[in-house]
Amino acid sequence: MGVEFIYPEFEVIRNEARCITCRVCERQCANEVHSFSEARGMMISDESKCVNCQRCVSLCPTRALKIVKSDCVLRENANWQNDTIREIYKQASSGGVLLSSMGNPKPLPVYWDKILINASQVTNPPIDPLREPMETRVYLGKKPEKIQRTADGNLNCDLPPQIELSMPVMFSAMSYGSISYNAHASLARAASTLGILYNTGEGGLHEDFYRYGSHTIVQVASGRFGVHEDYLEAGAAIEIKMGQGAKPGIGGHLPGAKIVGDVSRTRMIPEGTDAISPAPHHDIYSIEDLRQLVYSLKEATAYQKPVIVKVAAVHNIAAIASGIARSGADIIAIDGFRGGTGAAPTRIRDNVGIPIELALAAVDQRLRDEGIRNNISLVVGGSIRCASDVVKAIALGADACYIATAAVLALGCHLCRTCHTGKCNWGIATQQPDLVKRLNPDIGSERLINLMTAWRHEIMELMGGMGINSIEALRGNRLMLRGVGLNEKELEILGISHAGE
Amino acid sequence: MMIRANGLDPSVLNDAIRKSTEVCEIEGCCGQRFLAAGMAHKDITIHGIPGNALGAYLNGAKITVLGNAQDAVGDTMNEGKIVIHGNTGDAAGYAMRGGKIYVKGNAGYRAGIHMKAYKDKVPLMVIGGKAGSFLGEYQAGGVIIVLNLEKPQEKCVGFFPCTGMHGGKMFLRSACENVSFPAQVTACPAGAEDLKELRTHLEEYCQLFELDIEAVLSAPFTVVTPDSKNPYRQMYVAN
Numbered sequence: 001m002g003v004e005f006i007y008p009e010f011e012v013i014r015n016e017a018r019c020i021t022c023r024v025c026e027r028q029c030a031n032e033v034h035s036f037s038e039a040r041g042m043m044i045s046d047e048s049k050c051v052n053c054q055r056c057v058s059l060c061p062t063r064a065l066k067i068v069k070s071d072c073v074l075r076e077n078a079n080w081q082n083d084t085i086r087e088i089y090k091q092a093s094s095g096g097v098l099l100s101s102m103g104n105p106k107p108l109p110v111y112w113d114k115i116l117i118n119a120s121q122v123t124n125p126p127i128d129p130l131r132e133p134m135e136t137r138v139y140l141g142k143k144p145e146k147i148q149r150t151a152d153g154n155l156n157c158d159l160p161p162q163i164e165l166s167m168p169v170m171f172s173a174m175s176y177g178s179i180s181y182n183a184h185a186s187l188a189r190a191a192s193t194l195g196i197l198y199n200t201g202e203g204g205l206h207e208d209f210y211r212y213g214s215h216t217i218v219q220v221a222s223g224r225f226g227v228h229e230d231y232l233e234a235g236a237a238i239e240i241k242m243g244q245g246a247k248p249g250i251g252g253h254l255p256g257a258k259i260v261g262d263v264s265r266t267r268m269i270p271e272g273t274d275a276i277s278p279a280p281h282h283d284i285y286s287i288e289d290l291r292q293l294v295y296s297l298k299e300a301t302a303y304q305k306p307v308i309v310k311v312a313a314v315h316n317i318a319a320i321a322s323g324i325a326r327s328g329a330d331i332i333a334i335d336g337f338r339g340g341t342g343a344a345p346t347r348i349r350d351n352v353g354i355p356i357e358l359a360l361a362a363v364d365q366r367l368r369d370e371g372i373r374n375n376i377s378l379v380v381g382g383s384i385r386c387a388s389d390v391v392k393a394i395a396l397g398a399d400a401c402y403i404a405t406a407a408v409l410a411l412g413c414h415l416c417r418t419c420h421t422g423k424c425n426w427g428i429a430t431q432q433p434d435l436v437k438r439l440n441p442d443i444g445s446e447r448l449i450n451l452m453t454a455w456r457h458e459i460m461e462l463m464g465g466m467g468i469n470s471i472e473a474l475r476g477n478r479l480m481l482r483g484v485g486l487n488e489k490e491l492e493i494l495g496i497s498h499a500g501e
Numbered sequence: 502m503m504i505r506a507n508g509l510d511p512s513v514l515n516d517a518i519r520k521s522t523e524v525c526e527i528e529g530c531c532g533q534r535f536l537a538a539g540m541a542h543k544d545i546t547i548h549g550i551p552g553n554a555l556g557a558y559l560n561g562a563k564i565t566v567l568g569n570a571q572d573a574v575g576d577t578m579n580e581g582k583i584v585i586h587g588n589t590g591d592a593a594g595y596a597m598r599g600g601k602i603y604v605k606g607n608a609g610y611r612a613g614i615h616m617k618a619y620k621d622k623v624p625l626m627v628i629g630g631k632a633g634s635f636l637g638e639y640q641a642g643g644v645i646i647v648l649n650l651e652k653p654q655e656k657c658v659g660f661f662p663c664t665g666m667h668g669g670k671m672f673l674r675s676a677c678e679n680v681s682f683p684a685q686v687t688a689c690p691a692g693a694e695d696l697k698e699l700r701t702h703l704e705e706y707c708q709l710f711e712l713d714i715e716a717v718l719s720a721p722f723t724v725v726t727p728d729s730k731n732p733y734r735q736m737y738v739a740n
Contacts, residue, residue, distance in 0.1 A: 087740060096738030220577075223615060223639075224596035228579040229539040229560040256731045268598045268619040269641050273668050273730040278639055282614050283573050283592045292534065296557040296576065299515055300539030346740045420739060 006086055007072040010052045012045040018064035019043055025056035025065060030423040030435055053416035055425035087346070098346035101419035101429070103246060103338045103383055103405055106350050110338075111357035111490070112389045116499055118480045120467035127469050129460035135470040136167040136456055136463075140237075140377040140399055141306045141330045160330060161306045163237050166195035167456045168394055168471055171448075172335075172381045172402030173219050173241065173310070175203030177254050177263040177275065178342035178419070179408070180436040183428045186411055186444030188212040193445070194452050197236060199402075202226075202252060202277055204266035210234050217308065220297065222251055223277035225267040229300060237331070238297050239308040240290075242281070245339030245382040248312030248353045252277035253343070258422055258431050287323040294328045306330035313337060313359030313382065314352075318366035325367055325376040333402060334359050336382025340405040342429055343420035356382040357396065361494045364397025364476060373476075387458035396494065397476040410451045411444045506530045506549065518545060532571075537562050541581070553590070556583050559600060572609070575602045578624070584709055588630065597624040597643060603706050606630045606651075610659070611638060616669055618642025627706045634659030640727075641668040644702060648674045648717060656680065663725055667732050671725040672699055674717070682725060685732045691722035 012033060021043055026034040031049045034056060036042075052067045073082050087098055120126045127134065141162035148156040171187050178201065185208075191198040192215040199217040204226015209216070218235030220227050232238055243249065254275040264271040284290050294307050309324045310333035311317070317334065324332050336356025341349065360380045367373040380393050381402030390401050409415065412426040419429035427439030459471070468474050482499040483491050491498055502522040506514055507529040514533050518525060523543060530536070530549030537545055538554065541561035548567050556564050557576040569587035573595060581600045588606035596615045599622045607630035614635065616624050624643035632647045636658050649657035657675040663686045672691065673680070682688045691699065696718060707714040 090738050090740060094738040097736050098740035099737040100740045224577045224598075225617075227558070227577050227596070228598065229541070229558050232539065232558065253733065255734065265619065267617075268622065269617050270619065270668065270730070273641060274733065276639055276641070276665065276667065276733075278615065278665075282611055282635075282638070283576065283595055292553055292573070295511075296535050296538055296554040296573075299512060299535035300558045303512070345737075418739070420737075 006074075006089060007070055008048040008050065009070060009086075010047055010050045010067050011070045012047045012050055012056075013066045013068055014043060014045065015064045016042065018062040020062055020064075022061060024059050024061065028055050028059050028425060030425050030430075030432065031421075051416045051418040051421075052414075053418070053425050054414045099343055099420050100346040100349055100417060101341060101343055102415060102417040103340040104350050105417065108337075109355065110383075111355055111486075111494070112385070112392055114483055114485050115357070115392050115494070115496065116482050116484055117388065117391060117395070117462060117466070118482070119465040124467045126467055127464040129457070129464045132464075133469060134460045134464060135472070136459055138165050138168045138400055138471055139163065140165065140379065142376065143374045145374055161237075161304055163197065163306055163331075164195070165197065165400060167452065167459065168398075168400040169384075169390060169452060169455065170196050170217070170379070170400060170402055171198035171407050172333075172339075172404040173199040173201035173217075173239065173244075174342070174404055174408075175201030175219075175225075175254070176206055176266055177203040177258055177431070179428055180424075180430055180439060181206065181208075181262065182436050182439040182441045182444065183408070183411060184209060185441035186439065186448060187407065188216065189441060189445035190448035190452070191215040193449055196452070199239060200226075200235075202241060203254075203263065203275075204268070205231050205234060206262060206266050219310075220293075221277050222279070222281045223275060225269070225275060225277070232297065232301050232305070235305065237306045237308055238301065239310050239333065240281075240293055240297070240329075241310045242284070242290075243310065243312035243314075243335070244341065245312045245335030245337050245353055245356070246341035247344040247348045248314050248337075249279060250345070250348060251279040255422075260431055263431060287327050290324065290329075291327040298328070308333050308379070310335060312339075313354045313356050315354065317354070317359045318362040321363040321378075322366055322370055322372070325370075325372045329376060331377045331379055331399075332363070333379040333381065334363060335402070336380070338383035339381055340383075340408075341419075356380050356384075357392075358490075358493050360393060360396050360398055361478075361496075365495055368397075368476075387455040388462060390455065391459055391462045391474070392481060394471060394474050395477050395480045396496075397478075399475060406451070407448060410447045411439060412447075502526070503528055506533060509533065511535050511552070518543065537564055556581070559583065561600075569606070570604075575600070578602070586710075591633070594624070594626045597626070598622065599624050601705075602626045603709060604628045604630070605710050607632070608636075608647075609633045611635045613637045613640060613643070613645040615639040615641060616643035616645065618669060625702055627702065629706075629710065629712075631655065632658045632662075634661055635664060636662040637666055637669070637671050637725075638663070639665040639667070640671070643669045644672070645669070646672045646674075646699070646702060650674075650712075650717070653720065663727075665732070666725070666727045667730055668727060672702075673723045673725065674720050675723060676721045677723040680723075685729065686725050686727050688723050688725045691724045695722065695724045 139162040142160040187198040202221035213234040221241035256272040308331040309329040337353030377399040384401045424430040481496045511533045532552040534552035539558040543562040554573040559578040559581040561580040570589045572590035574593040591609035610633040
């Protein structure tokens with residue numbers, strides 16, 4: 001314990017009167033916090049290893065455990081906060097780049113919480129979704145600008161390929177490798193039952209999950225892991241990943257320790273080799289190059305699949321989205337700076353990118369101004385936390401939302417933000433067989449279905465309150481939104497009035 | 502079956518290839534992109550110059566180009582063979598995971614970038630001339646060979662070969678005294694075992710382009726391999 005010693009972040013509080021030394025906590029903790037002391041005849045703990053994932057707390061049969069944030073901290077300093085000092089110690093001893101997981105935890109503004117939704121009173125009656133029809137189905141893909149007729153005057157009903165969703169929410173990209181087989185199984189099954197889609201991420205598609213292909217988005221990223229003709233054919237849509245909200249401008253790096261067994265085979269790289277996705281696609285340096293990749297994918301799949309281009313929300317997102325809309329892509333996915341990840345450099349996760357609310361409003365407006373909004377559908381992600389976030393996103397101009405953090409929470413994630421260790425005690429962000437089996441896909445998929453079913457009801461309630469019975473009528477309907485506590489510039493970018501106006 | 506490509510749109514031309522006999526020829530090809538994308542069970546000979554992304558996601562088909570090819574040949578190719586009787590542009594064999602690309606002449610920038618391999622599926626790219634900069638960048642598997650047959654007195658490869666290489670193998674027909682490699686790879690003269698391996702990789706190539714394999718193998722070769730499968734492990738500290 002030298003100069004850099006700092007008291008562990010969490011304390012393990014064990015109520016000795018309740019503890020029956022059943023050693024469940026010891027067996028459940030992959031971080032090896034708990035152990036049984038023969039000498040003292042009691043459980044002891046090494047809290048320096050604790051990540052506060054709450055696994056032991058949840059499984060302790062006598063509720064003898066709790067994990068609390070330690071109050072043994074350095075002298076208070078509003079500028080040099082404890083986390084900042086802790087990070088300096090870590091870097092001073094290792095020389096390493098700080099690596100974190102999940103979304104940006106910093107107290108930056110959440111615009112969803114400063115936007116309020118309208119409801120009908122007197123002049124336009126609300127609708128009761130329990131008794132009246134309410135449509136939450138959406139179709140993603142290019143829409144024709146005008147009605148076209150064939151030579152004999154009949155309607156030409158040939159549309160570019162579309163994705164049908166029973167509700168405007170999809171599970172966003174998480175690769176097999178960053179999350180477990182059972183997590184993927186849960187997502188795939190839930191998406192199929194719900195009539196929505198999940199996304200393979202850049203890790204290929206395990207052979208067991210090809211049967212869920214019609215509810216799968218297959219991703220093509222810069223490392224092209226697991227990409228081949230059968231994979232492209234298997235999906236309902238193909239997503240080109242240019243960027244990710246948690247780490248805009250940098251690539252992916254799955255450590256060799258997670259490239260084992262099926263993960264290695266699905267990615268087509270040898271076991272133990274790091275899976276490196278370069279920061280750029282080295283064949284894409286322009287919109288024209290992007291167009292080339294979009295069309296090579298369309299050619300390889302005979303123009304049957306919509307192509308999604310996913311980018312992180314960054315400063316010039318409106319101009320970038322306009323370029324993407326002209327690249328031949330069918331759908332743009334924009335990922336805000338709060339999006340989660342299995343691992344990202346802390347500084348990038350916490351400081352790069354912009355909020356999805358502002359990016360979405362700017363992009364939707366730009367595409368409308370340029371008259372190309374119907375050329376492309378808009379999907380947004382990056383911390384969509386609940387049904388009202390979805391409704392606000394749709395009203396700001398999105399066609400659908402991507403969720404991932406909410407989905408893994410449903411699977412049992414306790415947001416301890418240490419996915420990068422690969423020792424997820426909840427069986428989600430790990431490849432250790434003993435941990436993976438803790439997540440039962442039967443229960444996992446059921447919980448995802450429950451969550452989405454509940455959100456769908458809430459979306460219908462909110463729509464009904466506004467007197468809207470079809471999600472299509474809500475899209476881009478910013479009159480349904482009001483800001484609260486926002487300055488004029490923020491309101492201008494969001495394209496909404498202040499509450500009371 | 503002969504397909505006349507003059508003025509045809511790439512998708513129309515690809516459709517014609519799909520509908521044609523297994524063995525087919527394309528005449529008058531002039532810049533059409535994405536030819537044979539994702540195709541299997543075809544043996545296609547192209548007269549003229551195919552456009553970018555020739556044989557992207559190729560899944561077993563054989564393509565012979567009697568001329569030069571452009572950028573992104575064999576992008577993410579899975580299986581099959583592409584033979585180019587000329588030069589090829591940038592980013593040939595990007596993320597290739599199987600099959601073979603044989604180039605008679607030179608290759609542009611970033612050839613073989615992010616090539617992969619898994620068990621017996623080992624992609625192979627042989628370049629008869631020189632390769633541009635960033636050859637084998639991020640190479641994660643497979644074999645890249647540069648022969649520099651035409652002008653052996655000149656540098657066989659441009660700047661920054663093997664940047665980020667963490668798998669696979671590269672053979673350069675040169676002592677490589679004038680080539681600088683990054684720190685995380687080892688470049689050494691090919692030994693007897695390496696030459697034996699090289700011979701198996703080069704037999705078909707020499708047959709195709711009517712070269713004397715003994716003469717090709719008679720010059721010194723440098724073999725490049727990565728030192729580690731995890732070159733970046735030390736860079737991070739968990740936070």
